[in-house]
Amino acid sequence: MKYLLSVLLFVSHITANAQQLPLSTVSDMARKLGQLEVLTPAGQEELLRFAGGQPLRLYQGLDKTQLPRQAIFVAEADFLDIIPGQTRIPMATLDSLAAIQQYPWSGHDNQFAEARFLAARFPSRHDLFGFLLHSADYCRSNYDSSDSLTVRLHGWFGPAMAPYMADSPLDLAVNDQTDTPAAQQERTAIYAPYLRWVNLFRQAGFLPETDSAINIYYQNGKNIYGSVSHTNALGELERYITYLDKYPYLKQQQLLCLDSLQQTGLISEATKQQIIARYRPYTLLSSTDILSDCKSAVPLCTATDIQPYDLVPVSHYGEIPVTSIRSFFEQATDKISKQLFPLTATDIRILKAAPNADGLYPYQEQLALSRSAKILSATLRLNGHLYKETIDEKEFESWIRPENLQFLNHYLEDQHDQRRFFFIQPNRFTRYEPLQPDTVFLALLNEAQAKLLQSPYLFDRIEGCYNGSPGDYDYAVYPYQYFDTRTRLNRQQIDSFVALCRQHQLFPQQDTALLQASIREQNPAGYQDALSFSPAWFSSVADLQSLSHRTQEALQRLHARRFVFSADRQPEQVNALRVINEALGKQGSAFRLYQLEGDGESYTDQRYILLKPAAAAALKAFAPGIFAGADSGR
Numbered sequence: 001m002k003y004l005l006s007v008l009l010f011v012s013h014i015t016a017n018a019q020q021l022p023l024s025t026v027s028d029m030a031r032k033l034g035q036l037e038v039l040t041p042a043g044q045e046e047l048l049r050f051a052g053g054q055p056l057r058l059y060q061g062l063d064k065t066q067l068p069r070q071a072i073f074v075a076e077a078d079f080l081d082i083i084p085g086q087t088r089i090p091m092a093t094l095d096s097l098a099a100i101q102q103y104p105w106s107g108h109d110n111q112f113a114e115a116r117f118l119a120a121r122f123p124s125r126h127d128l129f130g131f132l133l134h135s136a137d138y139c140r141s142n143y144d145s146s147d148s149l150t151v152r153l154h155g156w157f158g159p160a161m162a163p164y165m166a167d168s169p170l171d172l173a174v175n176d177q178t179d180t181p182a183a184q185q186e187r188t189a190i191y192a193p194y195l196r197w198v199n200l201f202r203q204a205g206f207l208p209e210t211d212s213a214i215n216i217y218y219q220n221g222k223n224i225y226g227s228v229s230h231t232n233a234l235g236e237l238e239r240y241i242t243y244l245d246k247y248p249y250l251k252q253q254q255l256l257c258l259d260s261l262q263q264t265g266l267i268s269e270a271t272k273q274q275i276i277a278r279y280r281p282y283t284l285l286s287s288t289d290i291l292s293d294c295k296s297a298v299p300l301c302t303a304t305d306i307q308p309y310d311l312v313p314v315s316h317y318g319e320i321p322v323t324s325i326r327s328f329f330e331q332a333t334d335k336i337s338k339q340l341f342p343l344t345a346t347d348i349r350i351l352k353a354a355p356n357a358d359g360l361y362p363y364q365e366q367l368a369l370s371r372s373a374k375i376l377s378a379t380l381r382l383n384g385h386l387y388k389e390t391i392d393e394k395e396f397e398s399w400i401r402p403e404n405l406q407f408l409n410h411y412l413e414d415q416h417d418q419r420r421f422f423f424i425q426p427n428r429f430t431r432y433e434p435l436q437p438d439t440v441f442l443a444l445l446n447e448a449q450a451k452l453l454q455s456p457y458l459f460d461r462i463e464g465c466y467n468g469s470p471g472d473y474d475y476a477v478y479p480y481q482y483f484d485t486r487t488r489l490n491r492q493q494i495d496s497f498v499a500l501c502r503q504h505q506l507f508p509q510q511d512t513a514l515l516q517a518s519i520r521e522q523n524p525a526g527y528q529d530a531l532s533f534s535p536a537w538f539s540s541v542a543d544l545q546s547l548s549h550r551t552q553e554a555l556q557r558l559h560a561r562r563f564v565f566s567a568d569r570q571p572e573q574v575n576a577l578r579v580i581n582e583a584l585g586k587q588g589s590a591f592r593l594y595q596l597e598g599d600g601e602s603y604t605d606q607r608y609i610l611l612k613p614a615a616a617a618a619l620k621a622f623a624p625g626i627f628a629g630a631d632s633g634r
Contacts, residue, residue: 020121025205026051026128032204036160039132043156050085050131051123058085058152067149070138075111078104084138084149087131091119110456117249118242125206126238126245133238137231140165160200163193167230174225184221191224194233206241211282213432214240223431243430247282250429253457254284266449267294284429287459288439291424297443298335305331306400306440320376322350325391328400329380332442336408340444343411348380379517382411385491388517390467402463405442409465410520414491419446421465424453467523488523489530491516497527500622504615506534527623528596528607536591536610544576547608551580551593554610561589577608592616595628 021029030044039047049056059067069081074089074097097105098112118126135153142150143165157165172187198214201207214237217223243250255276262272271293278289291297300306306328326348333345353376376391387407402423409420424441443462445453453462489497498516501507507515515533524530531537535557540550552563565583581592594616596607606628611619619626 021051021123021125021128023048023052026123029128029205034158036200036204037158038160038200038204040156040158043132043158046085046156047128047131050088051128056085058149059083062148068142070134072134075105075108075115077108077111084153085131085135087134088122088127089115089119091116094119114246114249118245121245124245126242129201129206129238129241133234136161136164136234140167140231163196164230164234169227169229169231171227172225179222181221184224187221187224188219191218191228194218194228194230197230197233197237201237201241207244208282211244213282213430217432240430240432244282247284250284250457251279253455257452257455257458258290260452261449264446264448264452266296266445266452283433284457286433287424287427287441290458291441291443292439294443296340296445296449297424297441298332298339299439299441300332300335302438302440305335320391322352322376325350325376325378329378332405333382336442343382345380345382348378351377351379379514380407382407385411385414386513386517387411388514388521390521402465403467405465406467406521406523408442410491419444420450421445422450422453423463423465424459425463427459467521487525489525489527491520493527494519494524494530497530497622500618501531501534504612504618506531506536506611506615508535526597527619527626531596531609532607534609537596537607538609539605539607541604542576542606544574544579547576547593548580550608551610555589555591558591558610560591560610561587563587563589597625597628 027048030039030047033039033047034041034044046056046058064083067083070084071079072082072087072089073079074094077097080089080093094112094115098109100106118124136157139150139153139157170190172190174183174187195215195218198207202209202211258267258272258275261267262269267275274293275285275290278285292299329345329348333343337343378389378391380387380389387410389404389407391404405421405423412419412421422443422445424443426440442465443453450462450464453459495516498507498512498519502512519530519533522529522532536554538550538554540546548563548565552565555561555563563584564587565580577593577595584592590612591610592613594609594611596609598606616627
């Protein structure tokens with residue numbers, strides 16, 4: 001009971017802090033700012049007028065229509081141009097902007113709701129600090145101006161604001177790979193003068209006396225890098241003060257999300273109360289707070305489940321031991337089996353790409369064109385079915401990614417289970433939560449639960465364990481696609497298609513189960529995507545010269561009769577596909593060239609395949625529309 005009372009008192013205190021400030025409190029804050037030499041008497045008076053909704057003396061005798069404007073961002077979407085010193089945005093303006101359905105205001109409902117929450121509590125610390133900061137920013141931006149507005153604004157600020165007015169960025173060169181504790185300590189000392197703003201405004205009442213989150217954050221030199229400046233420090237302080245004033249609303253939204261999660265069955269009432277008891281002053285619930293007691297979420301501890309198997313490559317790829325990759329798959333499936341459902345991974349094999357004749361791996365040749373550097377793959381069996389995973393090892397990144405665990409969701413699809421696995425990383429609502437929280441979660445969710453967790457008040461993004469665009473991890477699908485299995489071929493469709501293609505010798509003579517698993521891993525949206533595994537497939541621009549060259553290369557891969565053709569003697573405007581097929585026929589080739597239905601992603605290259613007419617007829621009968629144009633069969 002005593003603990004519950006303290007929680008209630010804390011909630012009451014923080015809610016009170018977010019309410020409209022009495023003018024007596026504003027007056028006391030203005031007086032302290034004067035004592036701290038942040039504001040002059042003129043600045044203190046103007047702050048009180050602003051808080052009381054009174055006209056500012058700043059504009060007396062000036063034509064407002066002729067005054068220069070200043071940009072103020074609204075609801076994180078776009079900005080309004082307003083007169084300096086007029087930073088309050090009325091509720092009617094917020095409502096009118098929120099009603100606009102076009103870019104840039106559309107899609108910012110949460111931000112507008114938060115802005116309304118703050119606007120209803122004017123004046124708050126957020127309002128007062130923003131008023132001062134934007135006014136000072138205008139002064140600094142127009143330091144060499146002698147117009148009346150700038151001169152009057154300069155008269156608001158005392159000597160303590162001099163570092164901000166004369167600000168210049170300080171660049172700190174930091175290399176993660178060569179950084180040392182001594183260098184971090186040096187940067188901590190360098191940054192100390194910038195913390196003066198936190199200490200000043202805490203003394204003036206803009207921060208709770210016991211709040212030292214920013215100070216603690218910058219005691220760690222790892223957090224100090226890049227360009228630092230007084231401008232950035234005060235902007236960061238403004239965001240944190242805004243967060244503190246929004247906190248009651250943010251917490252309320254979190255609690256509503258928890259209620260909804262309970263209604264979907266992800267957590268019980270008892271678990272929800274345990275989660276709520278974890279709230280601490282001025283902090284929101286983290287992924288560990290919410291998911292550590294959730295029976296549908298499997299924790300992967302960084303220290304014990306990831307780091308022992310992890311290696312971040314610096315200048316060379318392919319350094320992750322294959323035994324480590326095998327161990328991680330065993331560890332992850334074992335945890336799932338113990339907590340969620342029986343699951344045994346057997347016959348785990350790690351396949352490592354061999355270098356080419358020139359000693360280079362394929363990824364080294366393509367590195368200038370693509371971020372991807374896939375050189376490892378893993379196969380494993382679950383309940384007798386073979387699954388394949390590509391390990392995409394990128395520079396300065398861990399190989400453990402949501403995409404490396406998509407075999408779990410393919411397994412669920414095969415079991416006709418409507419749930420899916422999501423990879424939830426530690427979330428941070430401000431930058432001041434502890435660095436590198438030690439747990440990520442594999443959460444088994446239904447569609448409703450996934451949509452609820454995908455909330456700015458819980459997790460900004462939860463990542464489905466899927467590789468979305470074939471072979472490309474940079475385009476991982478988003479949650480609204482995770483449950484739309486209609487957009488991908490399922491196991492039965494792929495297996496049937498492979499059997500047909502085997503019958504017509506479209507795929508090389510390799511292990512059928514591995515071929516099926518390899519195609520499945522790419523999540524093909526259509527059968528024409530699956531044909532990319534055939535040596536007869538290629539992509540090309542549609543001009544005759546390029547198409548004839550790529551056709552000759554494909555014939556060589558098929559060990560077919562050489563194709564002799566010159567594009568130089570052909571007219572410029574010609575149906576290249578028809579010309580090539582006529583030449584193939586005249587030379588007695590058994591193959592004809594077919595254009596595949598496009599995927600809508602390329603504006604230049606088209607996809608083609610060399611087929612014998614019987615094979616083409618079989619494909620057209622199996623999948624009407626697989627070919628483009630006259631051969632589509634539609």
